[in-house]
Amino acid sequence: MTNTRYDVLGIGNAIVDVIARAEDDFLTKQGMAKGGMSLIDEARATSIYKDMGSAIESSGGSAANTIVGAASFGAHTAFVGKVKNDPLGTVFAHDIRAAGVAFDTPPAKDGPATACCYVLVTPDGERTMNTYLGAAQNLTPADIDPAAIGSAAITYLEGYLWDPKDAKDAFVKAAKAAHDAKRQVALTLSDAFCVDRYRDEFLNLIRNGTVDLLFANESELKSLYQSSDFDTAAAALRKDAKLAAVTRSEKGCVVLSKDRATEVPAFPIEKLVDTTGAGDLFAAGFLYAFARGADHATCGRFGGLAAAEVIQHMGARPETSLRDLAAANGLKA
C-alpha cells in the first residue's frame, strides 16, 4: 500500500447547477418527474432554461458536492471529472479548487459544453433535476490515474457515472485500481431512476465485492430490490452489502452491516429551503468520519449534520465551514 495522500477521492460528472424556484404546475407542464433526475439533450436544455424562472448558478455534481463537503470537514480530498475549457468549466474548476480539493482532470478543448443541471425547487423544498451531460460524457479511463486512486483511503463513485459509456469504463478502472492498492470503494446509487436503468449491474457491483460501502436513500433502496417495503429491501441489502448507509429524509439514517443495524436520527433544522445536495452532503459527513475510523453512529451523525446545513439554503454546496459546525455541535470523529 502506498502512503495515504487523500482521505477520499471522488469521481463523478462535473456539473454546474442552474437553480430556480418553480411551482408544482411548472413540473407538470414540463412533464418532469418530481424529485428525480432526468437526462436531457441540448435542445431540451435550451427550452427548459427559456421557460424557467430567475436562477442562480452554483457548481454541483453529486460526487463533487460530496468531496467539497468532506473537504469542508477537513478531509484531504481529490476529484476526477470532465469539464470543457469554457466559462462554466472555469467556474466548476475554480469552485472545487477554492474548496481545497485537488482537481487535475484536464478540461476538454472541443466537443460539447460543460455539463449543466437545471434544478427546479418547488415550494416544499423538493428539487427536480434535468441534466445536460455535455463534456462530462468525455470522462474516459485515460483520466483515471491508478497512482492517485491508490493513494486515497476511499475512492467514492456516483451511480450517475453509469450513464455515459466511457465514464462507466473509467468507474470500473478506478474501482480495480483502488482494490489493487488495498483501498476501499464507496458507491452512491444516485437516483431511483438511475437504479432502474442499471439495477442488475449495481446489484452485481454490490454482490461481487466491488463496493465496500454503499450509500442509498429510501427510494433508491426500494428501487434496487423492487420492493415497496423498506424493511424487506433493507433486509435484502444486509445480505448483499458489506456496509451500507441508507438515508430516510427526516427519519434520519440507518447504517447496515452484517452484524448490526444502527439507526441515527436526523439533525434538527429550522427551515427546509432546498433539498438539493442532501444526499451528497450526508455522504460527505459519513465519509469524513468513516475515513477517521469512527463508529457507525458517529458516521451517521456527521452525515446528518452536513445534510442539515445544505438543505437550509439554496444550492448543493455548504455555505459554512462544516469543521466549525461540527465543533460547535460537539461532534468528534
Added chain:
Amino acid sequence: MTNTRYDVLGIGNAIVDVIARAEDDFLTKQGMAKGGMSLIDEARATSIYKDMGSAIESSGGSAANTIVGAASFGAHTAFVGKVKNDPLGTVFAHDIRAAGVAFDTPPAKDGPATACCYVLVTPDGERTMNTYLGAAQNLTPADIDPAAIGSAAITYLEGYLWDPKDAKDAFVKAAKAAHDAKRQVALTLSDAFCVDRYRDEFLNLIRNGTVDLLFANESELKSLYQSSDFDTAAAALRKDAKLAAVTRSEKGCVVLSKDRATEVPAFPIEKLVDTTGAGDLFAAGFLYAFARGADHATCGRFGGLAAAEVIQHMGARPETSLRDLAAANGLKA
C-alpha cells in the same frame, strides 16, 4: 402625457455577481475597502477570482436588482442596461426577463465581456464589491428610447451610471425624456465612494430639479454633505431635495420632504446572512408603493420588507414572491 406602460423603468449597469464568503483578513490582504464598491480592470478581476473562495453566480446590478424587486411586488417594469452576447450576458438577460421585466437593450456583439462583480461576504454579513464594468461601459444615449421612458411613471437611475462616460450621457438623456413627458425621475446615490467621485454633479442634479426622488444610505448622505453628523446632513438634504428616502440599516429609514420627516423602523429579521442588495431592494419596495400613490410611511415599510427578505440569504435578488410576502405581513399600497 402618454399612457403609462411601466410603473418603473430602471437604467443601470447590467452585472452578474460572483459571490463568495471571505474572512476580514482576505479583504485586508487584497487591500479592499470593506463595505464599498471598487472598480477593477480585467487583470485585477482575474487575480481576485483566483484567490477568492467557492462562489455562486447570480444576476445583479444595483438598478436591475431594484427593478426585479419591484416586479416581484407586482409592478410593471422595464430595464435598460448593456451586456455582451456571451454566457454571462445570456444569464443576465434570462434572469431579468424571467422576473417579468421588459428588457430590450440589444447586447454588444464585440468589445469587453459582460460586467462582473466579485462580492465578498464577511462573517458579519457585510458585502464588499469589486466591479469589472466590461460591456456595461458601452451603454450609450442610443440605447435610450424616449418613448419607453415617457411611458414609465418613474425612471429610476443609479449613481453608478456616472462611472462610464457614455452611460452618464444616457442618464442625462433619460432624465430629460422623463421630464419632457411629465414623468418623475428617481436616483440612488449608490455608494459613498461613488458620491465622493461625483459629489458636485450629484448635488447639482438634486438642486436643479433633475431628481424628484432620491435614495441614499447614511454613509452616502454623509459623504454627499461631507458631514460626520447625520442630522446635519439630513437637514441639508431637506433643503436641497424634493423628496428623499434615507436608509439607516437596523435603524430603519427616514423619508424626508419639505414639510415633514417620517421615520419608519426596520422590518425585523431572524438572521443576517448577506447584506448584498439591501439598498437595492429597499428602493424596490419604496418605488412600488410610491408608484401606487402610497404615503411616505407605507413606502418606507414596503422598502423595509423587501430589504429584510434579501439580507436573509446569499445574493441580491429576492428568493420569494414579494407580493406574497407583503400580503402575508398585511402590507397594502
